[in-house]
Amino acid sequence: MKRKLLNTSAARITKVYGLLLLGITLILSITIVSVVGYKQYRLERQQAVGVARGLKRSFIANRNDWFWWRLGNSTDTHNTFVRIQVTPTKKKSYALKSPRTKRFLAQQQAAKTHRLSDNISYSSKVGLYYHVSATDEDRDNGIAHVQYDVWLKLNGVIYLLWLLIRLILLIVLAFFALGIWLIYLLARQLNRPLADLTETTKTINHDLSNQYQTQLPVPKSPQEVHDLSEAFNQLLASLNQQARADREFVSNASHELKTPIATIRGHVSLIKRRGKDHPEVIPSSLEFIDQESERMQRLVQSLLKLSRANQLTLVTAPVNVSQLVTNTVDGYGASLSQDVLVHVAPDIVAEVNADSVEQILVSLLNNAQKYSPTQSTIVVGLTSTPHSLQLSVTDQGQGIDDDQKAHIFDRFYRAKTVRATVEGNGLGLAIVQQLVTLHHGQIEVSDNHPTGTKFVIKLPI
Numbered sequence: 001m002k003r004k005l006l007n008t009s010a011a012r013i014t015k016v017y018g019l020l021l022l023g024i025t026l027i028l029s030i031t032i033v034s035v036v037g038y039k040q041y042r043l044e045r046q047q048a049v050g051v052a053r054g055l056k057r058s059f060i061a062n063r064n065d066w067f068w069w070r071l072g073n074s075t076d077t078h079n080t081f082v083r084i085q086v087t088p089t090k091k092k093s094y095a096l097k098s099p100r101t102k103r104f105l106a107q108q109q110a111a112k113t114h115r116l117s118d119n120i121s122y123s124s125k126v127g128l129y130y131h132v133s134a135t136d137e138d139r140d141n142g143i144a145h146v147q148y149d150v151w152l153k154l155n156g157v158i159y160l161l162w163l164l165i166r167l168i169l170l171i172v173l174a175f176f177a178l179g180i181w182l183i184y185l186l187a188r189q190l191n192r193p194l195a196d197l198t199e200t201t202k203t204i205n206h207d208l209s210n211q212y213q214t215q216l217p218v219p220k221s222p223q224e225v226h227d228l229s230e231a232f233n234q235l236l237a238s239l240n241q242q243a244r245a246d247r248e249f250v251s252n253a254s255h256e257l258k259t260p261i262a263t264i265r266g267h268v269s270l271i272k273r274r275g276k277d278h279p280e281v282i283p284s285s286l287e288f289i290d291q292e293s294e295r296m297q298r299l300v301q302s303l304l305k306l307s308r309a310n311q312l313t314l315v316t317a318p319v320n321v322s323q324l325v326t327n328t329v330d331g332y333g334a335s336l337s338q339d340v341l342v343h344v345a346p347d348i349v350a351e352v353n354a355d356s357v358e359q360i361l362v363s364l365l366n367n368a369q370k371y372s373p374t375q376s377t378i379v380v381g382l383t384s385t386p387h388s389l390q391l392s393v394t395d396q397g398q399g400i401d402d403d404q405k406a407h408i409f410d411r412f413y414r415a416k417t418v419r420a421t422v423e424g425n426g427l428g429l430a431i432v433q434q435l436v437t438l439h440h441g442q443i444e445v446s447d448n449h450p451t452g453t454k455f456v457i458k459l460p461i
Helices: 002-006 009-058 063-072 101-110 155-206 223-274 281-311 321-333 354-370 428-438
Strands: 080-088 094-097 113-115 120-123 127-138 143-153 317-320 339-344 349-352 377-384 388-394 442-447 453-460
Touching (some): 009 063, 009 080, 009 127, 009 143, 009 155, 080 101, 127 155, 155 223, 317 321, 317 354, 321 339, 321 349, 321 354, 321 377, 321 388, 349 354, 349 453, 354 377, 354 388, 354 428, 354 453
Antiparallel strands (some): 080 094, 120 127, 127 143, 377 388, 388 453
């Protein structure tokens, strides 16, 4: 459960936000501390250099000058230490020191000193300090050499930086915790529609009795979840339609099979009851049984064709469709009671499955034959464009009403006006449409003026 929570979008967004905030904070902290530290270091350095320059400019080389310089100078003797070493021409050298300088030098010598740069050093007892020196001489007044040394402790800079780092860390931790909490709440709020969508999907998945009729909630925002919900609802509607079609298919198939089975069983029962005493009923009953069994055979064959068409993966090859259509009409057209005219453009070659194209044409010819008068004409046409071929079958039958054209490709669908007068099971056009779909083609139905129907099939070359 914990692993699932850590793998949610809210947790991932929070993690990415936390890492991003941490990285930005780290960069800003390093930048601020570096800039402030460098600026403070330059101020301290300028102060030390200024003291050294002031001593040199004033030429402090005796105790009297040193007294008056200290009296007028505001240097902090707790952090700044000055030593002046004077070497006279004829006298003994001596040193002038500011208060606490002697102690500072003793601590510096007592501990190991690490030199970090030309002017910066570190001692365990003194800490970090900056050193600057200058020299001068005045031989006219008997001074051979004067050296001015100024040491400036940088502990104030270190303290300021440490205080700044602690303040930054405190502010960062506070805003980091607050930011993580707020971004987690925001991420959960943004993901709530997706979570609701998931829960509803689980409910639909576990409740098979609803037959995909339940619709998912469609939130207004975010847009991605809104679009996903609408896409899921369209999928559910499609599945619901398919499930309803499957139920209707099973119901219609059962109904179509029930009638011939009932007829066969009725005549078998009649033969059993009256065959011995009335043998004259046997021939007529056998004829009815033969007719109904043949009807069942045609229905089962159509169901098998439809089932195979639904699961078929077509293997295509270059085929001379013009020759295929001509041969099919010549072979099948002889069994039709109508005249068949062929208008086929020569040498149309396409990448198709020859058996499927032949089955499509035979089914359309059979359909035209059933719904056309005996003394009429069926026209088969074949033309092509650079990208597709167009196969058409036109009859002179009674035509199809506009409100029925959308249903004629449904399985077992038959118009009420022909159910009792024309033999059939309503599967032929459903098989044709499935085979056309497998070819990535289209089938259209329109009126043939002045009377009849025209089926047009377009297949990609």
